[in-house]
Amino acid sequence: QVQVVESGGALVNPGGSLRLSCAASGFTFSDFYMGWIRQAPGRGLEWISYMSSSGSTIFYADSVKGRFIISRDNAENTVSLQMNSLGAEDTAVYYCARAYYDAANVYFPDWGRGTLVTVSS
Amino acid sequence: VLTQPPSLSVAPGQTARIICGGNDIGSKSVHWYQQKPGQAPVLVVFENSHRPSDIPERFSGSKAGNTATLTISRVEVDDEADYYCQVWDTASDHVVFGGGTKLTAL
Numbered sequence: 001q002v003q004v005v006e007s008g009g010a011l012v013n014p015g016g017s018l019r020l021s022c023a024a025s026g027f028t029f030s031d032f033y034m035g036w037i038r039q040a041p042g043r044g045l046e047w048i049s050y051m052s053s054s055g056s057t058i059f060y061a062d063s064v065k066g067r068f069i070i071s072r073d074n075a076e077n078t079v080s081l082q083m084n085s086l087g088a089e090d091t092a093v094y095y096c097a098r099a100y101y102d103a104a105n106v107y108f109p110d111w112g113r114g115t116l117v118t119v120s121s
Numbered sequence: 122v123l124t125q126p127p128s129l130s131v132a133p134g135q136t137a138r139i140i141c142g143g144n145d146i147g148s149k150s151v152h153w154y155q156q157k158p159g160q161a162p163v164l165v166v167f168e169n170s171h172r173p174s175d176i177p178e179r180f181s182g183s184k185a186g187n188t189a190t191l192t193i194s195r196v197e198v199d200d201e202a203d204y205y206c207q208v209w210d211t212a213s214d215h216v217v218f219g220g221g222t223k224l225t226a227l
Contacts, residue, residue, distance in 0.1 A: 046218065047216035
């Protein structure tokens with residue numbers, strides 16, 4: 001059974017940094033792309049980033065590019081999101097998700113329950 | 122950009138059709154997610170019309186031209202949720218979600 005569990009959400013000051021972690025199990029982690037999606041309070045889903053199975057290919061949404069860094073540890077079955085220069089607009093529930101990737105598709109069959117990041121002084 | 126109607130109301134037992142429009146959507150695979158309040162999204166249709174094994178047959182997807190449609194037959198109160206369409210833009214390698222449609226069964 002696929003499980004994806006996020007952690008690390010917290011209240012952080014504007015301009016601050018935070019690192020989210022995601023632990024995956026129930027599948028061969030090193031075979032799959034992984035991604036992060038967020039949802040601001042009362043708003044829709046916003047894709048943030050995804051990373052290839054080896055970690056060699058990474059893409060970011062324009063809203064976080066240059067501030068957020070995705071990484072993975074295939075030995076530990078974890079994926080992380082380092083978030084820097086946080087602003088109020090980054091306040092959201094952050095979801096980690098297993099991604100399906102092929103030449104014509106990227107989508108997310110399995111999601112964690114999310115972790116809340118609040119940026120406020 | 123993917124465009125969805127913000128809301129849709131359907132009586133229980135009737136059919137709900139949630140649409141998703143966008144430029145060049147005809148050339149992309151469309152995926153659909155259901156999100157109930159306080160829960161994570163769940164994939165209900167992938168690659169336009171395929172259904173995960175644990176999703177009821179009442180859920181189906183289709184696409185014609187630049188419009189994709191999620192159809193929910195015999196709507197139940199438990200189907201009340203936000204529904205999001207999603208595509209992958211191969212030109213930018215970016216994932217794009219629609220704004221979501223809130224389905225109310227009443």
